[in-house]
Amino acid sequence: MIRIEPRQTQSRAFTLGVPILSAVIALAFAAIPLLAAGANPIAAYAEMYRGVFGSVFAFSEVLTRATPLIFTGLAAALAFRAKLWNIGAEGQLYLGAMAAVAIGSGVLDVSGILLLPLIVVLGAAAGAAGMVAPTYLKTRFGADEVVTTLLLNFIILIFVQMMLEGPLQDPMSLGWPQSAPVLEQGMLPPLLERMRVHSGLILALILAGMAQFMLARSVWGFRLRAVGENAAAARHAGINVKRSLYGVAILSGGLAGLAGVSEVAGLKGYLTADLSPGFGYTGIVVAMLAGLSPVGVVIAALFIASVFVGADSMSRAMGVSSFLADLVVSMSLLCVLVGGFVARYRIVRASTARAAS
Amino acid sequence: MMDILNILLSESFWAASLRIATPLIFGVLGALICERAGVLNLGIEGIFVVGAMCGWMAVWLGAGLWGGVLVAALAGAFFGLLHAILTVPLGLSQHVSGLGITLFATSVSYYTYRTALPNVSSPPRIEPFQPLDLPILSDLPFLGSVLFQQTALTWLALLLVAVVWYVMNRTALGVAIQAVGDNPDSVDAQGLSVYALRMGAVAVGSALMALGGAFLTMSAFDAFFFGMVNGRGWVCIALVIFASWRPGKALLGALLFGAFDALQVRLQTEIGALVPGQVFLMAPYILSIIALVIAARSADYPRALLTPWFKGQR
Numbered sequence: 001m002i003r004i005e006p007r008q009t010q011s012r013a014f015t016l017g018v019p020i021l022s023a024v025i026a027l028a029f030a031a032i033p034l035l036a037a038g039a040n041p042i043a044a045y046a047e048m049y050r051g052v053f054g055s056v057f058a059f060s061e062v063l064t065r066a067t068p069l070i071f072t073g074l075a076a077a078l079a080f081r082a083k084l085w086n087i088g089a090e091g092q093l094y095l096g097a098m099a100a101v102a103i104g105s106g107v108l109d110v111s112g113i114l115l116l117p118l119i120v121v122l123g124a125a126a127g128a129a130g131m132v133a134p135t136y137l138k139t140r141f142g143a144d145e146v147v148t149t150l151l152l153n154f155i156i157l158i159f160v161q162m163m164l165e166g167p168l169q170d171p172m173s174l175g176w177p178q179s180a181p182v183l184e185q186g187m188l189p190p191l192l193e194r195m196r197v198h199s200g201l202i203l204a205l206i207l208a209g210m211a212q213f214m215l216a217r218s219v220w221g222f223r224l225r226a227v228g229e230n231a232a233a234a235r236h237a238g239i240n241v242k243r244s245l246y247g248v249a250i251l252s253g254g255l256a257g258l259a260g261v262s263e264v265a266g267l268k269g270y271l272t273a274d275l276s277p278g279f280g281y282t283g284i285v286v287a288m289l290a291g292l293s294p295v296g297v298v299i300a301a302l303f304i305a306s307v308f309v310g311a312d313s314m315s316r317a318m319g320v321s322s323f324l325a326d327l328v329v330s331m332s333l334l335c336v337l338v339g340g341f342v343a344r345y346r347i348v349r350a351s352t353a354r355a356a357s
Numbered sequence: 358m359m360d361i362l363n364i365l366l367s368e369s370f371w372a373a374s375l376r377i378a379t380p381l382i383f384g385v386l387g388a389l390i391c392e393r394a395g396v397l398n399l400g401i402e403g404i405f406v407v408g409a410m411c412g413w414m415a416v417w418l419g420a421g422l423w424g425g426v427l428v429a430a431l432a433g434a435f436f437g438l439l440h441a442i443l444t445v446p447l448g449l450s451q452h453v454s455g456l457g458i459t460l461f462a463t464s465v466s467y468y469t470y471r472t473a474l475p476n477v478s479s480p481p482r483i484e485p486f487q488p489l490d491l492p493i494l495s496d497l498p499f500l501g502s503v504l505f506q507q508t509a510l511t512w513l514a515l516l517l518v519a520v521v522w523y524v525m526n527r528t529a530l531g532v533a534i535q536a537v538g539d540n541p542d543s544v545d546a547q548g549l550s551v552y553a554l555r556m557g558a559v560a561v562g563s564a565l566m567a568l569g570g571a572f573l574t575m576s577a578f579d580a581f582f583f584g585m586v587n588g589r590g591w592v593c594i595a596l597v598i599f600a601s602w603r604p605g606k607a608l609l610g611a612l613l614f615g616a617f618d619a620l621q622v623r624l625q626t627e628i629g630a631l632v633p634g635q636v637f638l639m640a641p642y643i644l645s646i647i648a649l650v651i652a653a654r655s656a657d658y659p660r661a662l663l664t665p666w667f668k669g670q671r
Binding site: 003004005033036037085087137141142143144146147148150151152153154155158159161162165166281284285288319320321323324326327329330331333334337338340341 | 399439443446447448449450452453454456457458460461463464465467468471472475587588591592594595598633635636638639642643645646649650653654656667668669670
């Protein structure tokens with residue numbers, strides 16, 4: 001007879017080791033689909049490594065790819081801490097991106113230096129607005145936010161297509177569903193010459209640092225964690241649960257909106273309906289790998305971005321489908337889940353457990 | 358107004374409603390079985406993709422149509438079992454595990470499809486299920502063309518509504534599954550295995566979800582496309598709440614949804630010039646949210662939904 005019981009102590013080694021081991025195991029598992037595709041796994045891993053660390057440009061691409069993932073990873077991490085299941089970062093990202101091109105392409109007559117801050121603030125506000133609606137439906141009607149945020153992703157993406165064929169369409173695009181470009185003064189400046197990595201990364205890092213500090217040290221962070229751990233107890237202790245939920249919803253949606261702002265105003269320069277290859281959903285994996293810690297999000301985003309960039313270049317060199325990256329990402333989520341279990345519980349034989357107690 | 362009336366009275370409208378509802382009937386029944394046993398299965402969206410891909414690929418590789426259906430169901434059960442292992446004996450977050458299963462199942466399907474068919478420009482087609490043309494019945498006015506021109510998979514979906522209702526309400530197994538979702542301790546006290554009941558329910562429910570996906574590639578269409586499931590799984594998760602976890606109401610919900618969807622396609626041709634086409638595309642998702650909001654307050658959730666249960670711990 002075996003039994004599962006919680007570990008008495010939670011060691012720090014587990015907290016750090018589990019995500020790293022999960023990532024390694026997920027990468028190792030990738031050998032199976034690689035073999036199935038008839039590729040030599042060793043050669044494939046070498047190709048992936050070269051794709052990530054092979055040159056300064058290669059690594060700058062990882063940083064570029066990690067930038068939106070830090071934003072969406074933070075969005076998921078903060079919301080999940082409060083057990084607010086925001087699965088809608090994908091949609092909120094597009095809301096932020098739409099706001100960025102709507103303002104940034106010269107609709108508003110804003111003097112040069114003010115344009116960029118305005119884009120950032122209104123882009124975040126648009127993303128936040130996208131999370132306020134599900135939070136209202138949750139607190140007012142009890143409608144599960146998992147379902148509403150998931151469905152809103154589809155609604156918002158269709159809305160984006162509608163806008164790109166309507167009011168937001170670039171008159172110069174010859175009928176292509178694409179927005180007008182963001183003005184020069186509205187763009188996030190690049191960080192390195194001839195590379196795509198841009199100052200959206202700096203913004204993401206600053207916000208990760210702030211989130212880390214607020215979660216660990218501020219009263220707000222304490223309330224948020226209390227609501228997440230036990231909403232009923234938090235309410236009993238005099239915490240306004242509804243207000244805390246709205247607060248974290250606005251922050252989470254705003255961060256996801258910034259992912260869209262950063263992609264449009266930092267990288268692409270204009271909006272199309274295929275701006276995000278699922279950054280919102282991948283953000284959930286990033287947050288879970290990070291153990292919902294904001295600093296961890298930065299590291300996890302770098303790992304996931306490396307997988308994508310490495311798999312892309314491996315795919316070009318060896319002809320293996322780049323869906324391999326999505327496989328590794330999803331497997332690392334499942335591995336870290338199981339790892340979290342191993343860290344929290346141990347399996348004991350019932351007889352020995354009785355003897356010990 | 359006359360136009361709408363004409364649409365509502367037409368046979369093709371009701372036939373289309375039933376066709377659109379079919380994958381949702383499978384999906385809602387599957388979600389219902391999982392949730393009745395106390396396990397939320399957000400893997401549904403990915404399991405739809407797996408069912409669509411595996412069913413289609415089995416037929417494409419030479420299996421018969423029913424062989425394809427069987428392969429789809431087994432593949433769905435496999436991913437369901439994975440979710441069940443993570444959430445039942447290990448008691449991990451049902452939300453996160455489910456999303457993980459959706460990401461995993463989707464990427465396995467896409468990777469397999471791309472690896473098997475590296476350079477195809479247009480997806481290869483199979484010979485899909487044909488409408489069941491029954492001699493005399495199909496010639497009945499109205500009902501004949503609505504009911505008897507559906508494919509065998511639609512009939513299977515309707516049959517499963519009855520089967521699931523019967524098992525849930527009239528058999529000891531159904532009572533045990535419902536009890537394990539409401540009060541697992543009581544089931545354990547009777548000497549039944551909470552783990553086995555929950556895991557079995559999730560595996561079977563997931564097999565049904567995969568059939569919903571298989572319907573898409575083997576009956577509604579004749580090929581597999583990326584992104585073809587397009588949120589149908591999530592719609593089912595909303596509909597099962599609307600249906601208060603009852604098979605009959607699940608059928609009703611799916612049919613209502615199908616009818617609205619069929620109506621919007623027809624209205625689009627009538628008044629399409631006035632409104633951008635995308636408004637109609639949004640309608641199904643907005644409808645699902647409205648259905649959820651209406652049902653949420655009074656929803657009688659299985660009491661132990663989302664709550665892990667460990668043997669020997671109270």
